[in-house]
Amino acid sequence: MALADPTRRRIIEMLGEGALAAGEITARFxxxxxxxxxxxxxxxxxxxxxxxxxxxxxxxxxxxxxxxxFEAWVRQVRGFWNASLGRLEQELAKPEKDEGVA
Known part of the structure; x- marks a missing residue:
């Protein structure tokens, strides 16, 4: 994934402030x-x-x-995790069953 690297994330942050020439980007690293x-x-x-x-x-x-x-992908992944975590929370909230262990 392109944003897995911290240098690339920093470049994206820098470009969020405005356009930059390649040399200007390089000078900051x-x-x-x-x-x-x-x-x-x-x-x-x-x-x-x-x-x-x-x-x-x-x-x-x-x-x-x-x-x-990218934002759409993040929303999709977040939706998957929210649904999965919701199901896990429901399972964990169920009362424990007595398995008849002596």
Whole structure:
């Protein structure tokens, strides 16, 4: 998953504040430019960011459609867990049955 990596999550947070050039993103980390480039590539492939080429600069922005799809997935997973946890809570609330153990 694209957001499993803390560096990629931080990039998403940074882009939440506004568009940034690849160099500006790289400058905020203590890892190599190629490493940041790979992270940006993963985010782009996941549909979470878009890139605009402006001269020799690459400007990255959050992709609202990709973020919406991610939010929908989170809602789906949350719904599954809420339903599952609700069933577990019901089972745990049932009185214990005496199994006739001596």
């Amino acid at each position: 203590e890892v190599s430019a190629p490493a940041i480039s790979q992270h940006l590539k993963v985010l782009k492939a996941a549909g979470l960011v878009t890139v605009e080429v402006s001269g020799q600069r690459r400007i990255y922005r959050l992709d609202p459609e990709g973020l919406e799809a």
